[in-house]
Amino acid sequence: MTASEPDSRAAVATDRMDKRARLKAIIERDGAACVYCGCDVGAPSTILTTEHLVPRLKGGPSWFENEVAACKSCNQARGHKSLGAWVEVCLSQGWPVQVTEILRQLSTLSRAIERRGGQRRARRYIASQRRRLLRLEDKCR
Numbered sequence: 001m002t003a004s005e006p007d008s009r010a011a012v013a014t015d016r017m018d019k020r021a022r023l024k025a026i027i028e029r030d031g032a033a034c035v036y037c038g039c040d041v042g043a044p045s046t047i048l049t050t051e052h053l054v055p056r057l058k059g060g061p062s063w064f065e066n067e068v069a070a071c072k073s074c075n076q077a078r079g080h081k082s083l084g085a086w087v088e089v090c091l092s093q094g095w096p097v098q099v100t101e102i103l104r105q106l107s108t109l110s111r112a113i114e115r116r117g118g119q120r121r122a123r124r125y126i127a128s129q130r131r132r133l134l135r136l137e138d139k140c141r
Contacts, residue, residue, distance in 0.1 A: 014064035023050050026069050030101065034071040036078075036086070038096040047072040053083055053105060054129075059121025065112040066122075068105055082125075084132030091136065099137045106130055 014025055027048070032041035039046050051070035054060030057080065070078075078086040083102070090097045106126055113119045113126075 015062065017064075019050065022064065022067065023048060023069065025064065026050060026067055030069055030105075033069070034074055035068045035098045035101060036070055036074040036090045036095060037093075038098075039071050041069075049075045051075045051078070053102065053109065054122045054125050055080070058125045059119060060125070061113075061119055061122065063109070063112060063116075065105070065109040068102070082132075083129045084136070087133060087136055091140070099133055099140060103130065103133050103137065106133070 014022065017025065027041065032048070033039065034046075034048065035051070041048050048069045049072050050067040051074070052060050052062075052066050053068060054066055056062065060066050074090070077089075081089070087097050087099060087102065106129065110123070110126055113123060
C-alpha cells in the first residue's frame with residue numbers, strides 16, 4: 001500500500017470529511033494546482049474545488065479516490081462532458097493537463113471499487129475513459 005492508496009478504514013474516514021477538509025486532503029495528495037489547466041492555488045483569482053473524475057451522473061461514487069483538485073472555472077466548464085472529451089478540450093487549449101496523474105487516480109479508484117464493491121456503472125465508465133486517456137497520453141509524448 002502506498003501513500004496514494006489509503007486503506008479502506010482511512011478512505012471511509014476521508015469520505016466522511018466536510019468539503020473544506022476533503023479539498024485540503026486532496027491538495028496534500030495531489031498538489032495545489034488544477035489537474036486540467038495547471039493554475040496554482042496561490043494565484044489571487046483561483047478558487048480550487050473538488051472535481052469528480054467519474055461524475056455522479058455516470059455512477060461515480062462520492063469517494064476521496066474519485067476526486068481531484070480543479071479550479072472552479074474548469075470544473076464548471078467541464079459540465080457534463082466525459083473525462084476524455086474534457087481532457088481533449090484542455091489539450092487543444094494548450095493547457096498542461098496532468099493526464100498521467102488522472103490515469104493514476106482512475107487506477108486508484110478502480111482498486112477502491114474492487115475493495116469496496118458495487119459501482120457497476122462507474123466501472124464501465126472508468127474502463128472507457130482509461131482507454132481514451134491512454135491514447136491521448138501517447139499523443140502527448
